Amino acid sequence: MAGEAPELSAQERAGRPFPVSWDQFHRDCRALTWRLNEVGPFHAVIAITRGGLVPAAIVARELGLRVIDTVCIASYDHDKQGELQVLKGISDQAMKLGGGTGKGLLIVDDLVDTGKTGKLVREMLPDAHFATVYAKPKGRPLVDTFITEVSQDTWIFFPWDTALSYHPPLRDGAA
Numbered sequence: 001m002a003g004e005a006p007e008l009s010a011q012e013r014a015g016r017p018f019p020v021s022w023d024q025f026h027r028d029c030r031a032l033t034w035r036l037n038e039v040g041p042f043h044a045v046i047a048i049t050r051g052g053l054v055p056a057a058i059v060a061r062e063l064g065l066r067v068i069d070t071v072c073i074a075s076y077d078h079d080k081q082g083e084l085q086v087l088k089g090i091s092d093q094a095m096k097l098g099g100g101t102g103k104g105l106l107i108v109d110d111l112v113d114t115g116k117t118g119k120l121v122r123e124m125l126p127d128a129h130f131a132t133v134y135a136k137p138k139g140r141p142l143v144d145t146f147i148t149e150v151s152q153d154t155w156i157f158f159p160w161d162t163a164l165s166y167h168p169p170l171r172d173g174a175a
């Protein structure tokens with residue numbers, strides 16, 4: 001409609017870019033594991049796909065955990081958040097390991113932003129421990145352990161979503 005401001009995507013609202021390299025991500029996951037090692041032991045890891053798969057693999061390797069389950073949730077279409085859809089729930093076997101409430105289970109995701117995804121998984125496993133590598137202020141209260149907080153107006157670019165490319169020198173007008 002004329003005069004109406006165009007709807008901004010989450011990435012456009014979060015104008016500040018925060019690119020993360022594979023090296024940095026691996027280091028941050030290891031730092032997360034150091035903290036989690038003080039809290040465990042855990043029976044199993046529950047990765048929130050897809051972003052939680054990479055940190056879950058690193059954390060599981062460091063903590064010696066071999067049981068890894070997934071909860072598959074879709075919400076962002078690239079950078080626009082829509083309705084949350086649970087495409088696959090937690091397996092009966094993992095549920096049993098957590099005594100039905102998630103006690104002794106470790107939920108892992110790459111980040112919390114608005115907290116909507118984390119809130120949904122917490123409702124499924126209220127007694128589980130929820131860990132993310134990065135946290136924005138809105139989602140932070142939902143997380144038990146995280147490594148780096150970034151501002152709400154920051155957009156984190158993960159290494160699996162990006163590629164190295166040419167960047168013009170500053171004096172040629174690069175931002």
Ligand SMILES: O=P(O)(O)OC[C@H]1O[C@H](OP(=O)(O)OP(=O)(O)O)[C@H](O)[C@@H]1O
Pocket residue numbers: 048049050051052073074075076077081109110111112113114115116117118139
């Ligand atoms: O706190 P929220 O505002 O809910 O956002 C955080 C979630 O958004 C991203 O996942 P996304 O839905 O983009 O799916 P993906 O992990 O498959 O990339 C991210 O991996 C978190 O799971």
Ligand code: HPA
Pocket residue numbers: 010076111113154155156157158
């Ligand atoms: O900052 C972010 N980066 C990547 N994916 C995301 N999904 C929600 N917030 C983000």
Ligand SMILES: [Mg+2]
Pocket residue numbers: 048049050051052109117
């Ligand atoms: Mg995700």
